[in-house]
Amino acid sequence: MELSELLEAMQDFLNLQLFNLQDTPVTIMSLVIFIVFLSIFLFLGSFTRRFLQGKFLDKFELDSGLKYTLGRVAQYIIVILGVLISFQFVGIDLTSLAVIFGLLSVGIGFGLQNITANFISGLIIMFERPISVGDWVEVGGIEGGVTEISIRSTKIRTLNNTSIIVPNTQFVENNVINFSHGDPTFRLDVEVGVSYASDLDTVLKALNEVAVEHPKVMKSPKHQVHLTEFADSAWDMQLRVWIPDVKERYILRNEIHQAIVRKFEEHDIEIPFPQRDLHVRSSVDLPVQTGNGKKSKE
Numbered sequence: 508m509e510l511s512e513l514l515e516a517m518q519d520f521l522n523l524q525l526f527n528l529q530d531t532p533v534t535i536m537s538l539v540i541f542i543v544f545l546s547i548f549l550f551l552g553s554f555t556r557r558f559l560q561g562k563f564l565d566k567f568e569l570d571s572g573l574k575y576t577l578g579r580v581a582q583y584i585i586v587i588l589g590v591l592i593s594f595q596f597v598g599i600d601l602t603s604l605a606v607i608f609g610l611l612s613v614g615i616g617f618g619l620q621n622i623t624a625n626f627i628s629g630l631i632i633m634f635e636r637p638i639s640v641g642d643w644v645e646v647g648g649i650e651g652g653v654t655e656i657s658i659r660s661t662k663i664r665t666l667n668n669t670s671i672i673v674p675n676t677q678f679v680e681n682n683v684i685n686f687s688h689g690d691p692t693f694r695l696d697v698e699v700g701v702s703y704a705s706d707l708d709t710v711l712k713a714l715n716e717v718a719v720e721h722p723k724v725m726k727s728p729k730h731q732v733h734l735t736e737f738a739d740s741a742w743d744m745q746l747r748v749w750i751p752d753v754k755e756r757y758i759l760r761n762e763i764h765q766a767i768v769r770k771f772e773e774h775d776i777e778i779p780f781p782q783r784d785l786h787v788r789s790s791v792d793l794p795v796q797t798g799n800g801k802k803s804k805e
Contacts, residue, residue: 541593548589552582575640575656576633583658621674622659628675629658638678638685643753645684646677652754666757686753692725693753697763700741702777707734707742713770714746721766723759725749741779 556578564574633656638644642653644663651665660672677683686693701710711732718730728749736743746767750759771778 544593545589548586548593552585552589555585556582571639571641573636573639576636579633579656621676625659625675628679629656629660631679632656632661632675637683638688642688643686643691645686646673646681649673691752691754693750693756694728695748695750695756695760695763697746697748697760697767698735699744699746699767700738700778701744701771702741702779705742705776709774710742710744710776713774713776714744714767717763717766717770718746718748721748721759721763723750723755723762725751 559581560574560578564577569577632638638653638656638661640653640656644650644653646663649663649665649671651663651669651671653661654664654670655662656675658675660674661678663671663673665671699714714732715730718724718732724730725748730746730748733745733747734742735745746763748763750756768778770776
């Protein structure tokens with residue numbers, strides 16, 4: 508087969524009509540052009556998002572969540588424009604797109620409700636910003652840091668470095684605890700019991716020293732020490748301190764616990780074991796039957 512015949516056969520193949528869309532013939536060539544243009548705009552949208560988040564927006568005093576939202580919105584705008592332009596290049600006008608959207612609406616009615624709900628929820632999250640990238644949240648029993656918000660789901664990274672994909676509807680329809688929404692500081696409450704034989708002033712002094720000496724405890728707001736309850740075998744004390752980052756609360760709780768043990772040993776303050784008093788009552792004298800059938804008392 509000559510080269511001209513091969514080119515002619517290839518041209519016939521590319522011009523092969525697959526179907527019509529409102530009197531507009533859709534060929535293999537038009538699909539290839541559509542895919543190429545769409546790929547270019549997808550790459551351009553991704554590049555724009557990375558550029559905005561990495562270099563351009565760093566020049567402004569914006570929080571990381573707002574930078575992420577602006578980058579994502581710019582990406583989606585470019586992709587939507589790319590889809591519209593790609594359709595125009597293959598000869599499909601916007602009136603023809605109405606047919607496609609009509610077909611999609613039928614599909615939504617038959618089982619794409621969840622995808623649509625997650626998409627709308629993703630837009631709500633990005634524009635309303637109840638959560639942002641970098642926030643520490645708890646939803647549905649899952650706790651971790653928000654690392655990515657997409658149009659369908661949100662990625663959360665837990666303390667044990669596990670990534671969990673959570674549908675966006677979970678953040679719109681359910682109760683969400685956002686520990687660091689607008690402010691990452693956190694009040695850490697540490698409870699400890701001390702013996703009733705302890706000197707109260709010494710206990711207060713020891714707990715205050717623990718708070719003052721720890722480098723991660725904030726000076727303002729100032730820490731507080733409370734005697735919260737008179738328990739069965741101990742005074743229940745509570746040390747309330749403020750820490751700068753809620754993500755570190757488990758680490759700092761452990762460090763403060765250890766510091767309390769060492770400080771109590773230094774001041775001879777006892778952390779008592781739980782105690783229970785057992786009262787034994789003497790039994791009532793009962794008659795005992797003897798061998799002759801008579802009853803006697805012991």
